[in-house]
Amino acid sequence: MKVLGIVAGRHNGNSEILVKEALLACQEAGAECKLINLFDYNIEHCTGCEGCTMQMGNVAMGKADKYNGCILKDKDDMDKIVQEMYTCNAIIVGVPTYDLTPSSLYLKFAQRFLAYELSFLLEIGAVKEDPHMVGGLIAVGGSCHDWQTLALEGMSATMFTQSVQVVDQMLSTRNGRPGNVLLRDEQIERAHKMGENIIKAINTPVEERGWLGDPDQGMCPRCHSALIYKGDKHWDGIEFPFECAVCGAGGDLVKDENGEYKFVLAENGLIRDRNVNAARAEHLNEIIKTRIDFFEHMDVVQQKYGKYKELKFPAI
Structure with missing residues (x-):
C-alpha cells in the first residue's frame, strides 16, 4: 500500500x-x-x-x-x-x-x-x-x-x-x-x-x-456536498429539478417525516455523475460540438474579432 x-x-x-x-x-x-x-x-x-x-x-x-x-x-x-x-x-x-x-x-x-x-x-x-x-x-x-x-x-x-x-x-x-x-x-x-x-x-x-x-455530512447522497442548486437544462436537454453543484447528481428536494429537506436522487439521477468516466465523456462531446460550431463560423468570428483586438485601454 x-x-x-x-x-x-x-x-x-x-x-x-x-x-x-x-x-x-x-x-x-x-x-x-x-x-x-x-x-x-x-x-x-x-x-x-x-x-x-x-x-x-x-x-x-x-x-x-x-x-x-x-x-x-x-x-x-x-x-x-x-x-x-x-x-x-x-x-x-x-x-x-x-x-x-x-x-x-x-x-x-x-x-x-x-x-x-x-x-x-x-x-x-x-x-x-x-x-x-x-x-x-x-x-x-x-x-x-x-x-x-x-x-x-x-x-x-x-x-x-x-x-x-x-x-x-x-x-x-x-x-x-x-x-x-x-x-x-x-x-x-x-x-x-x-x-x-x-x-x-x-x-x-x-x-x-x-x-x-x-454519513450525515452534506446533502448529496452521492458525494456528500452541501451545495444543491435549482437545476438548469443541459446542452442535450437533460434537466432535473435540483442538482448537486459538485458531482452533478440530479433529483429533487423532499421533506422527510421530520419536516427536514432531503435531496432525493431521480431514477436517472446519476447519468451526469462526474465521478463516472462515461459521464465526463458526455461533457467532452459537448465541448467537441461547441468547437465544431466555432470552426464552422470562423469567418464571422474573424469579422467581429478586429474590433476587440484593436480596442486598447491603459493598464496600471
Missing part, C-alpha cells in the same frame, strides 16, 4: 499537521507514506492554451498517433508529482480555506490536472494500470462552516480528472493560527480516523468501495 499526502499550506501549519496525523494512521497499518508540500515545488499556471485537449481530440479521432501531454511538463514539477500519484493507492489532501474556497496554490496545482485526465491516458495506454486511487480531503479554516462553504466542495471538484474516489472529508474549523489545531484533540483524532478509513478503502474491492466519512 502506498499513500501520498499533499499539502497546500505553510510548513508546520494546521493543514500539514492534520495530513501528517492521517498519514501516521496509514503508516501504522503498514502503508508506505510520502508527503509533499506544494510550496516546495515549481508549478506553473495553466495558460489555457488548449494544447492538451486538442491533442486528446486528435488522438481520439485518429488524426494523431501520440499524446505528448502538457506543454509545460518539462518546465516545472507538475509531471513529476502526477506520475508519483499514479504509483499510489490513495492521496490525502490538506488545504487552507481562503475566502470560502481552497487556497490559490492548491487550485493552481489542481487545475493542471486536465492534461492528465486519467481515463484518457488509460485508454491510449499512456498509463498502463489504473491505480484506483481513493482520497481523503481536509479543509482548514479559522472559522466555522459558514466561512468555508466552498472549501471541501471546491477540493472535491478537482478529483474527477484523476478518477479519485473520495471516501472521507474533514472540515477543520476555528483554527486561525499555525498550530491552533493542536488545541483541538477531537480534530487530531478525526484526522487519524481519516487515515484509518483510507486504509479500509484500499483494502476493500474497488466495486465495493463507498463513503466512509460522516
